Amino acid sequence: MSVLVNKDTKVLVQGFTGKNGTFHAEQCMAYGTQIVGGVTPGKGGATHLGRPVFNTMNEAVRTTGANASVIFVPAPFVLDSIVEAVDAGIELIVCITEGVPTLDMLKAKRYIETVGGVTLIGPNCPGIITPGECKIGIMPGHIHRRGKIGIISRSGTLTYEAVAQTTKLGLGQTTCIGIGGDPIPGLNHVGALKLFQNDPETEAIVMIGEIGGTAEEEAAEYIQSEVKKPVVGYIAGVTAPKGKRMGHAGAIISGGKGTAEEKFRAFEKAGMAYTRSPAEIGSTMMELLKSKGMA
Amino acid sequence: MNLHEYQAKALLAKYGLPVQQGVLAATPEEAAAAFDTLGGKFAVIKAQVHAGGRGKAGGVKVVKSREEATDVTKSLLGTRLVTYQTDALGQPVNSVLVCEDMYPVERELYLGAVVDRGSRRVTFMASTEGGVEIEKVAEETPEKIIKVTVDPLVGMQPCQAREVAFALNLKGEQIAAFTKLMLGAYQAFVDNDFALFEINPLAVRANGALACVDAKIGIDSNALYRHPELSIQRDKSQENERELKASEFDLNYVALEGNIGCMVNGAGLAMATMDIIKLYGGQPANFLDVGGGATKERVIEAFKLILADPSVEGVLINIFGGIVRCDMIAEAIIAAVKEVHVTVPVVVRLEGNNAELGAKLLSESGLKLTPADGLADAAGKIVAAVKA
Numbered sequence: 001m002s003v004l005v006n007k008d009t010k011v012l013v014q015g016f017t018g019k020n021g022t023f024h025a026e027q028c029m030a031y032g033t034q035i036v037g038g039v040t041p042g043k044g045g046a047t048h049l050g051r052p053v054f055n056t057m058n059e060a061v062r063t064t065g066a067n068a069s070v071i072f073v074p075a076p077f078v079l080d081s082i083v084e085a086v087d088a089g090i091e092l093i094v095c096i097t098e099g100v101p102t103l104d105m106l107k108a109k110r111y112i113e114t115v116g117g118v119t120l121i122g123p124n125c126p127g128i129i130t131p132g133e134c135k136i137g138i139m140p141g142h143i144h145r146r147g148k149i150g151i152i153s154r155s156g157t158l159t160y161e162a163v164a165q166t167t168k169l170g171l172g173q174t175t176c177i178g179i180g181g182d183p184i185p186g187l188n189h190v191g192a193l194k195l196f197q198n199d200p201e202t203e204a205i206v207m208i209g210e211i212g213g214t215a216e217e218e219a220a221e222y223i224q225s226e227v228k229k230p231v232v233g234y235i236a237g238v239t240a241p242k243g244k245r246m247g248h249a250g251a252i253i254s255g256g257k258g259t260a261e262e263k264f265r266a267f268e269k270a271g272m273a274y275t276r277s278p279a280e281i282g283s284t285m286m287e288l289l290k291s292k293g294m295a
Numbered sequence: 296m297n298l299h300e301y302q303a304k305a306l307l308a309k310y311g312l313p314v315q316q317g318v319l320a321a322t323p324e325e326a327a328a329a330f331d332t333l334g335g336k337f338a339v340i341k342a343q344v345h346a347g348g349r350g351k352a353g354g355v356k357v358v359k360s361r362e363e364a365t366d367v368t369k370s371l372l373g374t375r376l377v378t379y380q381t382d383a384l385g386q387p388v389n390s391v392l393v394c395e396d397m398y399p400v401e402r403e404l405y406l407g408a409v410v411d412r413g414s415r416r417v418t419f420m421a422s423t424e425g426g427v428e429i430e431k432v433a434e435e436t437p438e439k440i441i442k443v444t445v446d447p448l449v450g451m452q453p454c455q456a457r458e459v460a461f462a463l464n465l466k467g468e469q470i471a472a473f474t475k476l477m478l479g480a481y482q483a484f485v486d487n488d489f490a491l492f493e494i495n496p497l498a499v500r501a502n503g504a505l506a507c508v509d510a511k512i513g514i515d516s517n518a519l520y521r522h523p524e525l526s527i528q529r530d531k532s533q534e535n536e537r538e539l540k541a542s543e544f545d546l547n548y549v550a551l552e553g554n555i556g557c558m559v560n561g562a563g564l565a566m567a568t569m570d571i572i573k574l575y576g577g578q579p580a581n582f583l584d585v586g587g588g589a590t591k592e593r594v595i596e597a598f599k600l601i602l603a604d605p606s607v608e609g610v611l612i613n614i615f616g617g618i619v620r621c622d623m624i625a626e627a628i629i630a631a632v633k634e635v636h637v638t639v640p641v642v643v644r645l646e647g648n649n650a651e652l653g654a655k656l657l658s659e660s661g662l663k664l665t666p667a668d669g670l671a672d673a674a675g676k677i678v679a680a681v682k683a
Binding site: 154159248 | 380410412413415417418429430433446447448454485488490502515516517518520547549551560561562563564565566567568569570571572573574579582584614615617646647648669670672674
């Protein structure tokens with residue numbers, strides 16, 4: 001078991017023939033992901049990377065039976081692509097694109113809520129991977145190992161850090177979800193926690209957050225009341241100044257709210273294990289598991 | 296991207312909001328002429344800078360004559376205004392807004408809006424406690440803040456605005472006037488991709504009319520591509536010089552107060568790198584995300600930016616080479632160090648594809664580059680190097 005994606009997941013690439021779409025689709029295919037085709041309006045009927053290109057998502061889904069899509073189109077066209085994927089019946093949409101206007105995301109989220117049964121990951125994220133089975137995104141596949149830890153993170157390279165550490169310690173991962181660095185993400189921390197709590201293979205969870213918003217505080221409350229599995233938390237941005245955007249659109253302390261200290265306090269209040277060192281995410285998890293007789 | 300007060304007011308006026316009259320002046324002569332144009336007994340001169348707290352910092356002054364308008368403007372232009380929201384250097388005053396005198400006013404209200412991350416809705420906030428910092432009101436008397444969330448499906452409806460109007464104790468014709476104002480503000484918000492909107496104070500004048508006395512607008516930078524008319528209003532003089540330079544090269548840079556420069560790929564890892572430097576007893580000098588493809592050109596520009604900060608005494612490079620190979624990154628770093636003539640100690644941590652080969656290249660380069668194994672080792676080494 002794993003969450004959201006496995007070896008049977010059939011993926012379409014939106015923005016298939018573009019530079020990013022091409023490069024990463026190739027990498028995903030090399031990893032073993034079932035990329036069944038892609039969409040580039042106007043290039044329907046062509047073949048790209050040995051897979052069919054379609055004009056519309058509707059046609060692509062009807063022909064290939066795909067249930068997931070990954071979006072590489074430029075930011076101005078992301079809302080359009082999400083709506084097209086939802087309308088075509090896609091269940092899992094992974095949006096890698098960075099720089100999507102916030103108001104577009106409000107509409108996209110509202111639309112997804114209305115339709116129901118659709119999970120959006122991202123935008124501005126590395127994607128999702130179930131090691132050894134399916135990689136939908138831009139993360140380096142080779143650092144992952146199949147194992148027992150579920151990883152949730154708002155950041156790309158910081159996720160890789162947690163992945164590399166858990167791999168090195170032999171813990172491995174069930175699924176890693178990069179939920180993205182935007183203020184309005186699709187799947188959020190709580191949603192991802194719920195998935196891992198219900199996944200029998202996932203024995204413990206690493207949750208990586210950063211400054212901005214209150215998603216980690218809500219996640220800590222959720223963990224306290226609903227999550228029975230061990231969780232290790234980490235927050236980036238202790239040294240970030242107020243009012244400055246730290247790279248990610250969502251990483252900003254505004255009106256004095258959303259500081260790393262507030263989030264660590266929420267972890268503490270929830271009785272969660274956490275670390276203040278990004279170098280000790282893996283070892284903190286190892287100690288926690290040992291203390292529970294799980295490693 | 297932030298707008299100046301005068302730009303924000305002009306934009307809101309287009310949406311039918313009643314804004315305080317004002318004339319922009321870039322010279323003392325223009326300010327004197329503006330005083331005459333407005334024709335009031337008094338006028339208010341307001342420094343146009345991207346920062347709140349102008350009043351307390353001496354950036355807002357009441358004048359009683361065209362001569363006084365000239366003198367006050369002369370004293371403000373060309374200076375830097377330091378408020379509680381700016382850094383120690385302050386923001387340059389390149390123009391002033393000469394405004395009509397609104398006083399006496401009966402009451403000062405507050406109206407603001409943001410995209411609320413929790414509810415994922417555009418959320419308006421109103422309060423009878425205008426003229427002061429809303430954060431303070433929110434903290435001390437949260438019951439005095441009236442909140443309205445707007446469903447993007449139907450947009451703001453008059454009933455929502457009316458509810459706020461009644462809650463603010465507005466009466467008679469003011470109800471309709473406020474409803475029109477708030478609906479206009481919502482339309483302006485969604486039409487122009489506001490990230491932040493604030494009218495503070497929203498004055499209820501002695502004659503009962505409403506007027507936006509100050510206005511603050513921030514635009515979602517990700518949406519600027521669809522607002523060319525707003526993009527051209529960007530005032531780069533109000534932005535940090537190094538951060539501006541960084542944005543030209545698509546680098547994300549934020550200046551901090553410490554002495555250890557950082558170069559990292561990825562925003563989250565860049566923050567984590569700053570944090571671990573602090574954890575090991577050092578102080579980071581900056582946040583810098585070189586992005587996914589750490590090419591030679593980008594690394595060179597990143598070095599230049601970091602070293603342009605005179606307080607930098609050492610540099611930590613932390614790259615998690617996911618799909619790019621670490622030996623290629625090592626070559627880029629070596630070339631950049633040679634080209635930029637880096638003299639301070641540089642600790643490099645490379646992880647991922649071909650990391651060992653990358654470290655070998657660094658050690659054999661003959662340059663002052665110290666390879667590190669892992670984040671903790673890197674932080675320990677750079678903190679020690681800077682203290683030595």
